[in-house]
Amino acid sequence: MNAEQKGQILKKKEKLLELLKRIYNETFDNKTKKQKKDFFKLLWVKEMYTLINEIRTPIAEKMGVDPSFIPQDKVCLFTLTPEKQKEFKETWKQFLKAMNLKTEKERKKISIPFYNRLEELRKEMREKIGIEEIERLTKKEMEKIELLTETLSKEIKIEALEAEIKRLRAEGKTPEEISKTTKRTEQEVIEILSRENTEIDVPAIELIHGIERQQDGYITLCRKINKEHQDLAGIKINELRECLPKLLPWLAKDAYFSVNASYRSHPWRKGVEGFPAGWRKEKNPPTLKYLNACYCDMDCYKAGLKWSSAVQIILQAQEENIIPPASIIARSGRGIYLLWLLTSERTGAQQRAFPQEIALYKQINKAIIERLDNYEPRLMPDRIAFDAARILRIPGSLNTEAETGQQQVNFIIQVITGNKVPVYTLKNLAEKFNISVQPLPYEPAIIYKRQIKNRGSAPGRRQGKIATGNYRISDLLTIAQNQGGFKQGKRWKSISYFCYFAKAAGFTLSDIEKQSQDLAEKCDPPYPSEPDDTPVLKIVKNIWVKYTPRFNNDLLSKFFKVTPKLADDLGLHSIIPACLSQERADKPSEQETLKHNRRELIKRIIRKRPGNIPSLRKLKKILENKGLKASVETINTDFKTAINELKNV
DNA sequence: GAGATCGCATAGCGGTGCTG
DNA sequence: CAGCACCGCTATGCGATCTC
Structure with missing residues (x-):
């Protein structure tokens, strides 16, 4: 802007002020000096405000919307900076205060004629000055608008977005976190990420199938992120191929799998992508079902030993019968894993993880560590890694702690004479390491109790259990009525369920006895009908003294043959299929x-x-x-x- | 005076934690 | 898990105030 233009603008401003001065004198006279000063301060802001109204259309164009989208008063919002808005309001307040006007009515008496006059002034201005010049006058404001619109339409361009997402992923953020920061849906984030070459591919992970051979075992998948452990999923081996595509984005870096398999996934903890978390524990309660491989984890990089030299030493050790030939020799990034695949003595079966066997398994692992350490201390076998719940890095994934170029975890399968991968039984290995198999000392079974931070701190929450019991009883009775009484073959179990629910709901023993007998009589045919049917009172008594297991509404609904439609028709609350309860939970409020x-x-x-x-x-x-x-x-x-x-x- | 907005109270939602 | 208690937070609407 040159000096001439500036001069012109100043002139216009002066003109405006003069006009406003005149209105002021017409509207209010006999005011104090301070009041006048305040008024002029206000006028300056006011003047701007007026001018802004004139540029509604250009603003709308800048915003890329129809001018009508911006109501007149909203122009102010879009153009004035927050500070300016504040200043405007503050001045106006002060002015009214200065005028010593107490009630709203008094204020209006003054403000309404003022605004009316202002309207006239606007017309005058339009005629006298012309809109173009007003626009030029507000050029500065336009610059502000430009800035504002930029921030308003802060749309990250697609490429930039992708780069941002990839950067965040590299930082180790989960798709969920990324979707929050970039304000994209998780689906989109995962889609963008999957376009990237994932380091791990399905054939590499197929190796896991070679290790975990029993299809009904559950494998745990987890990862290390920002030095913290994160559970990803507990998956049945025979569902692994199916589930993998969803999990691949999570498995690219510092991902681990459990060597040994559990009998189920975690009962309540959640992993990612809707999968339950894994559950691998040697005891309290024991959850392992199959022992898949003995292992040794060596941190040879600590002794400055290269992977290739370490492998040479291992091969030499095999040659010298220090250790039996390993089934898999793996590079874990910085160290070495050795794996000896296990099998059962019964052909075609897998070694079960009974306490006795776990104890032997650990002894074997310890013996491996001992042998290798004696043979070559530079191998640096990890002395605390011998447990059965161990996790190892997933083949094909990256170890971010390793040097670049050596990050990929590689599994090398060793094929020995007879074109076979060596597979051992625990007994085989025990013999090779001179371990005598000794019976375990008797240990009383530990009843599993969930870890709770502050047990007993919230007695009110007992109501939850009572309510659950009552809901289930009510649903069960509705179902019974609908079916015309429980049918033969299902009567005993249904009555048992009733007892469990009533116990949970806090019924007294005599109440349960009475109502169970009622329910039994209404069965079809009335229970008991056969000589060897357990009497109702005996069922009640047994359940009364027994530990109450946890029930799953989905399984209950399957037992009672409750379909989503039936559940809706009968107005069931609890005993409903999982899909229906999910649907109910997902329904927007x-x-x-x-x-x-x-x-x-x-x-x-x-x-x-x-x-x-x-x-x-x-x-x-x-x-x-x-x-x-x-x-x-x-x-x-x-x-x-x-x-x-x-x-x- | 009509319309927009502010300040405040509150019902209800959703997340977390505990219970069996 | 499936429920409730607890707690923080959001959506909502009333009355007051501001804007034109």
Whole structure:
């Protein structure tokens, strides 16, 4: 901007001020000096405000929306900086205060004629100065708008977004976290990530199938992220291939799998992608089912030993019968894993993980460590890694702690004479390491109790169990009525279920006895009907003294043959299929639905009526006619959101 | 005066933790 | 797990105030 232009603008400003001065003198006279000063301060802000109203169209163009999308007063919001808005309000307040006006009515008495006069002034200005010049006058404001619109439409471009997502992934963030920071859905993030070459591919992970050979075992998948352990999933071996695509993005770096398999996944802890977490424990309670391989983890890099030299030493040790030939020799990134695959003495079966066998397994692992350490200390076998719940790095994944170029975890399968991968039984290995198999000393079984931070600290939460019991009883009785009594073959179990639920609901023994007998009589045929049917009172007594197991509503619904439709028809609350309970949980709340409907309708109105957006109050009436009741305040927020959403489309 | 917005109270939602 | 208690937070609406 050159000096001449500046001079012109200043002149216009002076003109404006002069006009305003005149109005001021017409509107209010006999005011104190301070009052006048305050007023002029206000006028300056006010003047800007007025001018801003003139540039509604250019703002709309900048924003890429129809001018009507920006109501007159909202122009102010878009153009004034927050500081300026504050200043404006503050000055006005101070001015009114200075005028010594107490009530709202008194204020209006003054402000209304003032605003009316201002309106006249605007007309005058338009005629005298002309719009173009006003626009030039507000060039500075336009610059501000430009800045604002930039921040408003902060749309990260697609390439930039992808780069950002990849960068965050490299930092070790989960897709969930990334979706939060980039405001994209998790689905999109995962899709973008999967376009990238994932370091791990399916054939590499197939190796896991070679190690975990019993199809009904559960494998644990986890990873190390920011030096912290994260459970990813506990997956049945025969479902591994199916589940893998979902999990691959999580397995690229510092990912681990359990060497030995469990009998199930974790009962309540969640992993990622909707999978349950893995559950691998030697005891309290024991969850391992199969022992798949003995192993040795060596940190030879600590002794400065290269992988290739370490492998040479291992091969030499095999040659010299220090250790039996390993089935797999692996590079873990910085060290070596050795794996000796196990099998059962019964052909075609897998070694089960009974306590006795776990004890032997650990002894063998310890013996391996001992032998190798004696043979070549530079191998640096990890002396604490001999347990049965161990996890090892997944073949094909990356070890981010290793040097670049040596990060990939490689599994090398050793084929020895007879074109076979060596497989051992625990007994074979025990013999080779001179371990005598001794019976375990008797240990009383430890009843499993969940770890709780502060047991007994919230007695009120017992209500949860009682409610569950009552819900289930109510559902069970409804089902019984619907079926015309429980049928033969299901009567004993159904009565048992009733007893368990009633016990959980806090019924007394005599109540349970009475109601169970009622239920038994209503069975089809009435229970007991055969001579060797357990009497009802005996069932009750047994359950009364027994530990109450946890029940799963999905399984219960399968037992009672409750389909989603039947559950809905009967109005069941608890004993319903998992898919239905999921559906119920996923259903947006009523509030949410109403909000969504309101906003959609508002959007439609905006699109339908360019240049003629109804006021909030009119919108309110339109919405009311469609059965959507809400206050102006609510509709105001809805309106703003709708405008923003339209802009982002 | 009509319309928009602010401040505040509160119902209800959702996340976390405990219970058996 | 499946429930409730607890707690923080959000959505909502009323009355007051501000804007034009």
